[in-house]
Amino acid sequence: MPSLGTPSETIAVLQKYHFNFQKKFGQNFLIDPHVLDRIVEAAEITKEDCVLEIGPGIGTMTQYLAESAREVVAVEIDKNLIPILQDTLSAYQNVTVINDDIMKVDIAALAQEKNAGKPIKVVANLPYYITTPIIMGLFESHVPLKSVTIMVQKEVADRMRQEPGSKEYGALSLAVQYYAKPEIMANVPPNCFIPRPNVASAVIRLTRYEKPPVEVKDDRYMFALIRASFNQRRKTLANALSNDPGLHLTREQVMQALETLDMNPLIRGEMLSLEQFASLSNIL
Numbered sequence: 403m404p405s406l407g408t409p410s411e412t413i414a415v416l417q418k419y420h421f422n423f424q425k426k427f428g429q430n431f432l433i434d435p436h437v438l439d440r441i442v443e444a445a446e447i448t449k450e451d452c453v454l455e456i457g458p459g460i461g462t463m464t465q466y467l468a469e470s471a472r473e474v475v476a477v478e479i480d481k482n483l484i485p486i487l488q489d490t491l492s493a494y495q496n497v498t499v500i501n502d503d504i505m506k507v508d509i510a511a512l513a514q515e516k517n518a519g520k521p522i523k524v525v526a527n528l529p530y531y532i533t534t535p536i537i538m539g540l541f542e543s544h545v546p547l548k549s550v551t552i553m554v555q556k557e558v559a560d561r562m563r564q565e566p567g568s569k570e571y572g573a574l575s576l577a578v579q580y581y582a583k584p585e586i587m588a589n590v591p592p593n594c595f596i597p598r599p600n601v602a603s604a605v606i607r608l609t610r611y612e613k614p615p616v617e618v619k620d621d622r623y624m625f626a627l628i629r630a631s632f633n634q635r636r637k638t639l640a641n642a643l644s645n646d647p648g649l650h651l652t653r654e655q656v657m658q659a660l661e662t663l664d665m666n667p668l669i670r671g672e673m674l675s676l677e678q679f680a681s682l683s684n685i686l
């Protein structure tokens with residue numbers, strides 16, 4: 403049985419170790435057992451699974467994961483949390499704690515070592531200051547992944563699911579939808595954390611596609627087009643792409659591609675679906 407997850411248990415551990423929260427690490431610890439159960443349930447963890455937890459904090463969710471998974475690897479940047487984790491996770495033989503910055507960890511090598519290179523599941527209550535680089539890093543580095551079940555800012559979770567034309571639709575929506583199926587699994591209010599964050603949160607599950615939903619000859623080129631389109635989202639697509647110094651495209655080349663695709667020459671990037679970006683990238 404987990405020994406953490408309620409406000410009183412969390413406060414007792416924090417006091418025992420005189421722990422000071424570090425704002426720069428985005429530390430908001432979960433104190434609601436229902437939310438913890440919901441995350442493990444949403445990630446569909448079984449005794450077959452090897453789970454990577456990013457930012458275990460004092461080990462609250464790690465305990466829940468260790469109960470359900472075969473193996474858990476938890477990567478925590480804050481060295482002051484390591485002695486606490488040694489204590490709170492001492493009953494679990496299937497947990498490895500690594501004191502490092504997740505952005506510097508070779509996750510593919512970790513999956514190789516701990517799961518014979520088979521797909522792992524990532525579960526995390528993410529530090530909000532690096533949500534996007536973490537998600538993009540996981541997908542773009544081609545780590546073998548089954549799914550990523552994460553607590554993020556509600557607004558970011560919504561952005562990942564947006565369709566063309568909405569104000570929040572952007573490069574993150576397209577990248578997530580190229581690699582995975584996004585589903586919001588729970589909405590989580592600030593009072594489920596200590597200290598309380600200033601924003602509402604949500605648990606989103608990203609289930610990795612075995613094959614992307616669109617056919618792209620060069621996905622790095624497609625993402626370069628996507629980034630250029632949204633860097634200047636008020637401009638027409640033809641202007642945004644031809645103005646981008648890295649793409650070396652003329653306005654005429656873009657106009658011609660739009661014509662071939664039977665698209666409005668004045669269209670903005672924010673109106674293009676993933677499928678249309680894929681076609682444009684294949685032509686250009």
Ligand code: SAM
Nearest residue numbers: 427430431432457458459478479503504527529
């Ligand atoms: N999982 C815990 C929970 O739910 O109570 C803590 C979640 S807290 C939102 C985020 C955690 O990520 C903190 O423990 C923080 O120190 C850690 N963290 C922040 N940046 C990190 C990084 N770059 N690499 C690894 N861990 C990081």
